[in-house]
Amino acid sequence: MRTVNAYAAPAATEPLIKTTIERRDVGPKDIMIDIAYAGICHSDIHTVRGEWGQIAYPQVVGHEIVGYVTEVGSEVTKHKVGDRVGVGCMVNSCGECEYCLRGDEQYCAEGNVGTYASVDSADGTVTQGGYSQAVVVTEDFVLRVPENLDFSKVAPLLCAGITTYSPLRHWGAGPGTKVAVVGMGGLGHMAVKIAHAMGTEVTVLSQTMSKEEDGRRLGADNYYATSDADTFTTLANSFDLIINTVSAKLDMGAYLGLLRVDGTLVNVGAPAEPLPVQVFSLIPFRRNFAGSAIGGIRETQEMLDFCAEHGIVPETELISADSINDAYERVLKSDVRYRFVIDAATFA
Ligand SMILES: [Zn+2]
Ligand SMILES: [Zn+2]
Numbered sequence: 322m323r324t325v326n327a328y329a330a331p332a333a334t335e336p337l338i339k340t341t342i343e344r345r346d347v348g349p350k351d352i353m354i355d356i357a358y359a360g361i362c363h364s365d366i367h368t369v370r371g372e373w374g375q376i377a378y379p380q381v382v383g384h385e386i387v388g389y390v391t392e393v394g395s396e397v398t399k400h401k402v403g404d405r406v407g408v409g410c411m412v413n414s415c416g417e418c419e420y421c422l423r424g425d426e427q428y429c430a431e432g433n434v435g436t437y438a439s440v441d442s443a444d445g446t447v448t449q450g451g452y453s454q455a456v457v458v459t460e461d462f463v464l465r466v467p468e469n470l471d472f473s474k475v476a477p478l479l480c481a482g483i484t485t486y487s488p489l490r491h492w493g494a495g496p497g498t499k500v501a502v503v504g505m506g507g508l509g510h511m512a513v514k515i516a517h518a519m520g521t522e523v524t525v526l527s528q529t530m531s532k533e534e535d536g537r538r539l540g541a542d543n544y545y546a547t548s549d550a551d552t553f554t555t556l557a558n559s560f561d562l563i564i565n566t567v568s569a570k571l572d573m574g575a576y577l578g579l580l581r582v583d584g585t586l587v588n589v590g591a592p593a594e595p596l597p598v599q600v601f602s603l604i605p606f607r608r609n610f611a612g613s614a615i616g617g618i619r620e621t622q623e624m625l626d627f628c629a630e631h632g633i634v635p636e637t638e639l640i641s642a643d644s645i646n647d648a649y650e651r652v653l654k655s656d657v658r659y660r661f662v663i664d665a666a667t668f669a
Pocket of ligand 2: 416417418421432
């Protein structure tokens with residue numbers, strides 16, 4: 322076992338504090354990663370505050386992790402010491418069900434093992450995430466980070482990047498299609514960049530016009546305020562795909578009305594309360610109301626390679642570990658453009 326520094330939540334209602342945690346010994350298929358940077362995802366906050374269900378404390382979160390391989394097990398073939406690697410939202414799965422076999426480990430029939438707050442199939446402990454100096458992960462869940470991607474900015478691709486890339490790919494975003502992105506936050510800004518690089522026409526639907534300049538700089542062709550009722554008449558029946566990144570209760574009927582025949586509204590943001598849908602907003606245009614969770618390991622690697630090819634990295638603000646609690650408050654106020662990344666050197 323190796324003891325490493327980390328920032329953990331001691332309870333649902335308390336700020337994160339500096340502590341130490343144990344990482345397991347490197348097994349035959351394991352990789353030890355010295356973490357260089359870790360992104361802050363809204364899910365981290367929901368999880369440590371118990372908003373998505375009770376968890377065990379203390380809990381270290383963080384599932385946007387990049388770092389360097391420092392040790393590999395005897396049977397490891399995919400990575401070697403010194404490699405730049407990443408770990409996203411899951412660290413294991415059964416590997417045998419139909420979904421795992423086809424590369425959709427995120428939908429594993431047994432449930433995937435989350436990077437934090439899950440029971441680790443390797444040793445039965447509760448998984449502890451990336452707000453720490455090092456992590457041990459089985460090689461199949463470790464991604465290769467292309468050399469040309471700025472290492473200090475790339476971490477959010479491991480959650481925000483793949484969460485938006487996967488539905489864009491699945492529902493065929495590309496030249497000749499029209500995609501709307503609802504919300505210009507951590508997920509939304511990645512959806513804009515990636516959709517633009519895929520060659521689709523991108524429209525941002527944001528509460529106000531305050532981030533229009535950013536949206537257009539990141540690749541949006543059009544930008545509309547959802548606070549303006551005219552937006553919903555102007556854009557009626559016009560999109561093939563809507564990526565909803567907002568984790569709050571929106572009027573789904575209004576957004577579904579923006580879809581063309583066979584269009585799909587896919588939710589990647591997750592509000593705690595139900596989103597009521599009037600079936601008559603689906604039937605007349607054979608519209609689809611969907612959800613999507615991260616992406617499989619093969620697709621996550623494909624996303625990293627796609628971002629390398631197109632020079633895409635998230636827009637980030639680098640912080641030190643002692644600013645995590647302040648950063649949480651700013652995430653909750655949407656006061657970040659567009660993702661916080663923790664410099665893991667400051668866990669020392
Ligand atoms: Zn996340
Ligand atoms: Zn499985």
